[in-house]
Amino acid sequence: MLKIRNLESGYSKLRVLKKISMHVDTGEIVTLIGANGAGKTTLLYTIAGMIRSTGGDIVLFDQNLKPCSPQHIVKMGCSLVPEGRQVFSTMGVEDNLILGGYVRYKRDREYSQTAELKAIYDIFPVLRDRKDQLAGTLSGGEQQMLAMGRSLMAGPKLIMMDEPSTGLAPLIVKEIFKIILGLREAGNTVLLVEQNAKAALAIADRGYVLETGKIILQGPADDLLNNSDVQRAYLGRDVDSDTATCDIV
Amino acid sequence: MSLELFSQYIFAGITYGIIYAIVAIGFNIIYNTTGIINFAQGEFVMLGGMSAITLNYYLPLPLAIIGAVLFTMLIGALIEIVFIRWLKNPSVLRLIIITIGLSIIIREIALHVWGDTVRALPYFTGNVVSSVTILGAPISPQVLWVLAVCSCIVILLSLFFKFTPLGKEMQACASNRLAATLCGINAKNMVTFSFMLSAAIGAVAGCVVSPITSSEYDMGTGLAIKGFTVAVLGGLGNSLAAVAAGLLLGIIEAFSIAIGFPLAFQDAISISILLVILFVRPHGLFGNKEAASLKEF
Numbered sequence: 001m002l003k004i005r006n007l008e009s010g011y012s013k014l015r016v017l018k019k020i021s022m023h024v025d026t027g028e029i030v031t032l033i034g035a036n037g038a039g040k041t042t043l044l045y046t047i048a049g050m051i052r053s054t055g056g057d058i059v060l061f062d063q064n065l066k067p068c069s070p071q072h073i074v075k076m077g078c079s080l081v082p083e084g085r086q087v088f089s090t091m092g093v094e095d096n097l098i099l100g101g102y103v104r105y106k107r108d109r110e111y112s113q114t115a116e117l118k119a120i121y122d123i124f125p126v127l128r129d130r131k132d133q134l135a136g137t138l139s140g141g142e143q144q145m146l147a148m149g150r151s152l153m154a155g156p157k158l159i160m161m162d163e164p165s166t167g168l169a170p171l172i173v174k175e176i177f178k179i180i181l182g183l184r185e186a187g188n189t190v191l192l193v194e195q196n197a198k199a200a201l202a203i204a205d206r207g208y209v210l211e212t213g214k215i216i217l218q219g220p221a222d223d224l225l226n227n228s229d230v231q232r233a234y235l236g237r238d239v240d241s242d243t244a245t246c247d248i249v
Numbered sequence: 250m251s252l253e254l255f256s257q258y259i260f261a262g263i264t265y266g267i268i269y270a271i272v273a274i275g276f277n278i279i280y281n282t283t284g285i286i287n288f289a290q291g292e293f294v295m296l297g298g299m300s301a302i303t304l305n306y307y308l309p310l311p312l313a314i315i316g317a318v319l320f321t322m323l324i325g326a327l328i329e330i331v332f333i334r335w336l337k338n339p340s341v342l343r344l345i346i347i348t349i350g351l352s353i354i355i356r357e358i359a360l361h362v363w364g365d366t367v368r369a370l371p372y373f374t375g376n377v378v379s380s381v382t383i384l385g386a387p388i389s390p391q392v393l394w395v396l397a398v399c400s401c402i403v404i405l406l407s408l409f410f411k412f413t414p415l416g417k418e419m420q421a422c423a424s425n426r427l428a429a430t431l432c433g434i435n436a437k438n439m440v441t442f443s444f445m446l447s448a449a450i451g452a453v454a455g456c457v458v459s460p461i462t463s464s465e466y467d468m469g470t471g472l473a474i475k476g477f478t479v480a481v482l483g484g485l486g487n488s489l490a491a492v493a494a495g496l497l498l499g500i501i502e503a504f505s506i507a508i509g510f511p512l513a514f515q516d517a518i519s520i521s522i523l524l525v526i527l528f529v530r531p532h533g534l535f536g537n538k539e540a541a542s543l544k545e546f
């Protein structure tokens with residue numbers, strides 16, 4: 001579904017990603033973990049077409065993405081839920097969702113706004129209760145759900161999420177991760193970037209570890225969870241002294 | 250003051266006030282999608298009026314007005330595409346200097362094309378001397394045209410932003426450009442649209458007032474100052490507040506003449522109001538302090 005080969009990208013002077021190769025297959029949840037500043041957000045923005053790559057290939061649905069605008073990539077069926085939610089805070093909740101669906105609404109005569117909205121409200125019932133409220137007045141967790149719902153309105157086949165659990169209480173995090181699992185059940189493919197490595201690896205099929213712009217580890221999520229380097233660096237425990245079993249979502 | 254005189258001043262105030270409001274709304278539309286104060290806004294009003302007068306030599310009045318509006322929209326789009334679109338993260342100051350420069354250029358070109366004669370479109374209905382009596386005062390039918398057309402603009406605009414996909418997309422860009430792009434909205438095109446929309450309503454305003462105030466190549470500067478005062482008075486970006494603020498300024502001006510203020514002081518009044526507002530309530534009479542503190546300008 002998504003194949004990345006030797007991708008290089010960054011900001012005018014700063015080279016952030018150095019020859020990254022990875023892939024996401026249909027129906028998978030793949031997680032990308034890494035420390036602050038490793039380049040995770042940069043990678044997602046490059047895939048989404050917000051940043052021009054300076055080398056390598058991105059192949060999405062068997063199509064080379066090199067010359068694509070962000071609009072085109074959304075239309076192809078790849079949506080990004082950005083870091084920090086980024087809802088349209090001065091607009092209503094329902095308008096936020098409707099805006100997410102315009103890419104399909106405008107091209108697809110069959111697209112029914114009411115049916116799509118109903119589907120989203122079924123996944124996120126809180127949003128239905130707040131549909132006339134301004135998005136900026138929602139709580140952090142609700143805003144995260146709104147940002148996810150807005151991306152889903154475009155009917156993406158591949159949905160990328162940048163740190164959906166940041167700043168949320170454990171209970172809400174649990175709910176968000178449950179919803180991500182539900183997305184896979186519903187046939188979506190998910191590329192999940194997370195600081196919360198333990199929770200992410202618990203629901204993912206495979207994982208990649210990104211460090212200063214390079215992929216240093218990859219493999220099935222269970223292997224990464226048990227990998228001592230990963231445990232030391234991202235799961236916050238000292239392997240030698242720690243014997244407690246890790247408590248997974 | 251007799252009722253007749255009083256209502257005459259009120260109508261004069263409302264007429265000018267609503268024109269100021271339309272110019273202010275033009276400022277707001279562009280400000281909302283880009284954060285730019287487009288100081289060439291007054292020039293859109295001038296271009297609308299002047300090109301309608303020229304087209305009116307060859308075409309009937311309604312067609313001339315439509316042609317003038319389309320022409321001004323084209324100029325608005327060109328300004329954005331040629332001077333603004335390709336800038337990468339320009340600073341607000343740089344953009345303001347660009348729009349001031351553009352307003353000077355447009356004015357000079359207009360001087361070369363049309364000269365410095367004062368012209369006017371014919372009255373839409375009737376002529377200079379025809380009048381309708383309202384509240385005992387004789388009111389020119391053109392005043393009613395101004396009020397009707399400007400009210401329609403305000404209503405249609407708010408419907409446009411509330412109910413049409415394009416309007417919502419423009420609002421989304423104003424609210425969060427990054428998120429709008431990720432929703433598949435082409436933010437650059439929305440900026441072009443906002444320039445076209447501002448140009449269009451400026452041009453319509455320029456056409457309806459032309460019979461009353463006449464048009465000349467440098468009418469834009471004064472209007473831009475008044476419109477900017479009104480936009481700031483209402484709170485930048487807030488179009489309904491701009492209508493209220495516009496009417497307020499128009500009526501203040503009208504009554505300042507009524508109590509014997511010299512005509513030449515009219516501009517001084519609006520500039521003083523602008524300064525006082527900037528010192529005392531920079532977020533405007535109706536603006537909200539928190540929202541204003543988030544703004545770059």
Ligand SMILES: Nc1ncnc2c1ncn2[C@@H]1O[C@H](COP(=O)(O)OP(=O)(O)OP(=O)(O)O)[C@@H](O)[C@H]1O
Nearest residue numbers: 011014016034035036037038039040041042043083
């Ligand atoms: N707009 C920008 N201009 C210049 N450099 C940037 C920009 N955005 C990010 N960077 C730099 O690129 C590097 C990678 O940043 P990125 O946001 O991709 O990290 P990240 O892995 O997402 O981190 P975090 O977990 O904190 O979100 C950092 O060193 C950062 O300073």
Ligand SMILES: [Mg+2]
Nearest residue numbers: 040041042083
């Ligand atoms: Mg990040």
